[in-house]
Amino acid sequence: MRLAITLAVLLLLVFPVTSGFTQTPTGVLRIRVRVKADDSAPLRGLARKRFYLMPGTLDQNRALIQSIDRQPIITRDCYYRKLGTSQALIDWLKTGDCESVYCRDVELESVTGPKAVPEFATAFAASQKEFGSDETALKWVTTNLDPNVRDGFYRDRQNVISTLLKQSAAPVLSVMTDRNGTAYFTDLGPGTFVLTNVVPTELGPTAVYWNCEVQVKQGDLATEKPYLVSNRKDRLVKCVGVEKPLPACE
Amino acid sequence: MNLILLIAVISVAQIDYSKFSHATKKHQAECKTCHVVPTKQWTTVSKFPDIVDYPNHAACVSCHRPQFFKGARPPICSVCHTKTGPRDEARYAFRNPSARLQFTIEFPHDKHQDVIARLFRPRERVELAHAPPQQQNYNNCTICHGPFVISSDMHGAMANSMKAVPTNHGSCFNCHWKSQQPVATNCNGCHKLAAPYEHAELPARISMKFAHEGGGDKKNHLLECTACHINITKSTTLRGLKPDVPITACTECHNKDGLRQDVSKELASIDKNRVFVCVYCHDSKVGGLDPPASHYLIAERPPLKRRDIK
Numbered sequence: 001m002r003l004a005i006t007l008a009v010l011l012l013l014v015f016p017v018t019s020g021f022t023q024t025p026t027g028v029l030r031i032r033v034r035v036k037a038d039d040s041a042p043l044r045g046l047a048r049k050r051f052y053l054m055p056g057t058l059d060q061n062r063a064l065i066q067s068i069d070r071q072p073i074i075t076r077d078c079y080y081r082k083l084g085t086s087q088a089l090i091d092w093l094k095t096g097d098c099e100s101v102y103c104r105d106v107e108l109e110s111v112t113g114p115k116a117v118p119e120f121a122t123a124f125a126a127s128q129k130e131f132g133s134d135e136t137a138l139k140w141v142t143t144n145l146d147p148n149v150r151d152g153f154y155r156d157r158q159n160v161i162s163t164l165l166k167q168s169a170a171p172v173l174s175v176m177t178d179r180n181g182t183a184y185f186t187d188l189g190p191g192t193f194v195l196t197n198v199v200p201t202e203l204g205p206t207a208v209y210w211n212c213e214v215q216v217k218q219g220d221l222a223t224e225k226p227y228l229v230s231n232r233k234d235r236l237v238k239c240v241g242v243e244k245p246l247p248a249c250e
Numbered sequence: 251m252n253l254i255l256l257i258a259v260i261s262v263a264q265i266d267y268s269k270f271s272h273a274t275k276k277h278q279a280e281c282k283t284c285h286v287v288p289t290k291q292w293t294t295v296s297k298f299p300d301i302v303d304y305p306n307h308a309a310c311v312s313c314h315r316p317q318f319f320k321g322a323r324p325p326i327c328s329v330c331h332t333k334t335g336p337r338d339e340a341r342y343a344f345r346n347p348s349a350r351l352q353f354t355i356e357f358p359h360d361k362h363q364d365v366i367a368r369l370f371r372p373r374e375r376v377e378l379a380h381a382p383p384q385q386q387n388y389n390n391c392t393i394c395h396g397p398f399v400i401s402s403d404m405h406g407a408m409a410n411s412m413k414a415v416p417t418n419h420g421s422c423f424n425c426h427w428k429s430q431q432p433v434a435t436n437c438n439g440c441h442k443l444a445a446p447y448e449h450a451e452l453p454a455r456i457s458m459k460f461a462h463e464g465g466g467d468k469k470n471h472l473l474e475c476t477a478c479h480i481n482i483t484k485s486t487t488l489r490g491l492k493p494d495v496p497i498t499a500c501t502e503c504h505n506k507d508g509l510r511q512d513v514s515k516e517l518a519s520i521d522k523n524r525v526f527v528c529v530y531c532h533d534s535k536v537g538g539l540d541p542p543a544s545h546y547l548i549a550e551r552p553p554l555k556r557r558d559i560k
Contacts, residue, residue: 028496050364050483102365102425136298143427150430154365176363176476176483184480186496224498 025221026187033181033229037204045181054194055170058213064167078249079153088117100151212239267326272352281437284309304330353441391475394421411461457531501548514549524559
């Protein structure tokens with residue numbers, strides 16, 4: 001017992017506990033995603049979209065990328081139409097490009113009056129009964145929504161993403177773009193990676209896939225490597241997305 | 251056998267019943283064994299259904315009957331009651347603010363960022379992360395992180411320098427009350443048992459002089475949160491995400507040729523006087539330490555230790 005304690009103390013002295021930060025130099029990949037919904041539209045930052053960075057070359061990740069490509073495209077509109085939700089709810093989600101009802105406040109006009117979304121109105125009535133206050137009922141309205149209406153589409157996409165990413169041999173990093181379409185992958189070692197959005201991004205009448213190879217070289221470490229991503233070709237664009245037309249709902 | 255009995259007797263005698271610990275094995279039954287969700291009279295003290303009081307006596311008496319009826323002032327009563335004795339019902343606020351915390355909170359920022367995030371709103375409701383309250387009606391970090399009121403003696407921190415964190419279930423239960431896991435009755439979904447620790451009055455902060463509402467007349471600091479907190483949407487797992495800000499987020503303005511040289515100037519001051527305290531961003535506690543290598547990198551200089559400066 002005494003020997004074990006002595007050994008443990010010695011180990012702590014030799015390998016001091018650190019705060020978890022690695023001392024080896026790492027790099028930062030700054031992605032900027034700029035898109036056009038159609039040729040006449042101006043370029044804009046693609047906000048609030050998640051991108052993934054997988055270690056390895058495109059060739060090494062070929063099987064996974066093929067699986068991504070083979071995935072059927074299910075649009076938000078089609079998902080909710082199939083679910084039988086009201087057009088008002090589909091429009092409400094579309095207004096904010098929302099994947100779930102959590103992405104913006106449900107306001108009073110959405111639960112009562114001529115602009116009310118039927119699903120929200122029903123949930124609001126149940127919440128009024130349950131919580132006894134209109135203020136709480138409105139703020140907590142999502143607690144009385146059907147789970148599929150609430151965030152079924154988001155969960156569906158998350159299931160697809162996690163199933164696909166399980167095929168990656170190494171841990172996959174992910175970040176979300178800010179309102180300008182910028183995001184940062186930090187703590188990267190040197191190597192080759194594949195930047196992907198895994199599930200297609202709806203952009204006007206098309207769905208866009210990005211699967212591009214990125215190299216972080218020794219010289220990129222301790223710096224911020226800019227990387228421009230778009231659905232339009234340009235001399236500065238390093239990763240051009242592949243666009244597919246959105247399918248009609250079944 | 252006698253020795254075992256003796257040890258058992260001594261152990262029992264040493265238990266301090268005035269201290270309640272969730273770490274005690276027998277206190278690790280399902281939370282609802284003791285805590286009722288919501289508390290029956292929640293409407294009297296809360297705007298929303300919540301756990302607002304201590305468990306009923308029954309939760310304790312089932313095992314602790316001997317301690318309940320021990321003497322005129324049983325120590326066990328002082329876990330919840332301000333005065334110990336059978337005739338006084340007054341209790342500490344729930345949870346007792348002076349007690350050490352026994353749970354940490356697990357909160358996957360990336361997941362929440364995913365579901366609350368949305369695209370542009372009209373310009374008048376643009377997503378300024380630290381905008382005044384009347385503009386904070388979009389779903390983003392400000393749902394949970396409002397302004398943090400600080401007192402003047404907090405290590406030289408500036409007013410409006412920090413953001414608050416949720417201190418009750420108000421910002422959780424509005425989605426997680428039922429059906430959306432972890433729900434209100436699944437305490438363990440968010441609360442993880444930990445070694446007891448003191449509640450920190452201030453969030454851990456290296457640059458105490460930074461003001462979220464600041465940035466000069468143009469309020470240049472009023473940006474989207476992720477413009478500086480670049481790691482907060484990053485995920486490899488749901489744990490361990492920190493709101494850390496790399497120095498490059500600051501030096502884009504504060505150490506740029508032709509603009510300002512705030513970092514380089516202070517590093518130069520250390521060259522002249524190794525006990526110089528960096529005060530532009532830091533309080534005296536942090537400003538007296540060796541600057542990290544990242545600061546020297548920004549100033550395009552090799553890192554130095556104060557002790558090596560003559």
